Amino acid sequence: ETVLTQSPGTLSLAPGERATLSCRASQSVSSSYLAWYQQKAGQAPRLLMYDASTRATGIPDRFSGSGSGTDFTLTISRLEPEDFAVYYCQQYGGIPWTFGQGTKVEIK
Amino acid sequence: QVQLVQSGAEVKKPGASVKVSCKTSGYDFTSYYIHWVRQAPGQGFEWMAIINPSSGDTTYAEKFPGRITLTRDTSTSTVYMELGSLRSEDSAVYYCVRKTTARPFDYWGQGTLVTVSS
Numbered sequence: 001e002t003v004l005t006q007s008p009g010t011l012s013l014a015p016g017e018r019a020t021l022s023c024r025a026s027q028s029v030s031s032s033y034l035a036w037y038q039q040k041a042g043q044a045p046r047l048l049m050y051d052a053s054t055r056a057t058g059i060p061d062r063f064s065g066s067g068s069g070t071d072f073t074l075t076i077s078r079l080e081p082e083d084f085a086v087y088y089c090q091q092y093g094g095i096p097w098t099f100g101q102g103t104k105v106e107i108k
Numbered sequence: 109q110v111q112l113v114q115s116g117a118e119v120k121k122p123g124a125s126v127k128v129s130c131k132t133s134g135y136d137f138t139s140y141y142i143h144w145v146r147q148a149p150g151q152g153f154e155w156m157a158i159i160n161p162s163s164g165d166t167t168y169a170e171k172f173p174g175r176i177t178l179t180r181d182t183s184t185s186t187v188y189m190e191l192g193s194l195r196s197e198d199s200a201v202y203y204c205v206r207k208t209t210a211r212p213f214d215y216w217g218q219g220t221l222v223t224v225s226s
Contacts, residue, residue, distance in 0.1 A: 033210065035213070044203060044217065044218055044219055046216075047212055047214055050211065050212040090153075090212065092207070092212050095167060096169050099145075099152050099153040099154075099155075
């Protein structure tokens with residue numbers, strides 16, 4: 001099983017600032033099958049990025065993803081008020097599909 | 109548009125079973141796998157199972173030996189998840205999620221809260 005470790009656990013930033021979220025895998029993620037999701041309280045997750053660096057449909061370009069192998073990063077270039085949420089990484093390279101424990105981006 | 113609509117919240121006693129439905133629409137039901145994941149209160153996500161709606165083939169996470177069953181009804185484009193021998197640790201929001209090969213989970217149901225309490 002591929003364990004995903006996200007850091008930091010919480011990121012306290014102001015609107016307009018840059019957010020950098022990390023996701024580290026316990027083994028290489030096959031074909032960079034790494035996705036990022038955003039979840040707001042009481043809602044289902046929303047797909048942001050897939051294949052490590054491809055934005056999902058309708059996702060603004062202030063979101064970007066990078067990385068390969070075992071180290072991946074989600075960057076939000078300038079935080080908008082609606083971006084404060086919890087972010088999860090997930091690998092879909094094989095069974096079992098696993099998630100990181102999440103990074104909360106909160107308003108400073 | 110693609111929709112996955114789940115059945116409503118459930119309260120169950122320890123040892124009981126729960127069956128959650130996931131009705132899909134807006135796409136070819138047999139062309140996408142349906143997965144189930146759950147999220148305990150304040151926690152992350154745990155993958156549980158997958159069904160191929162075309163063949164009915166299933167794969168379950170090792171954590172649920174003999175406790176979980178996925179079925180589908182192609183006439184109504186609905187997938188069902190039944191979890192038995194419930195214990196308090198099974199209290200969570202259960203999501204059905206659509207996925208195809210080499211792609212992530214793209215559409216999620218709204219979630220179904222299952223509470224296990226005596």
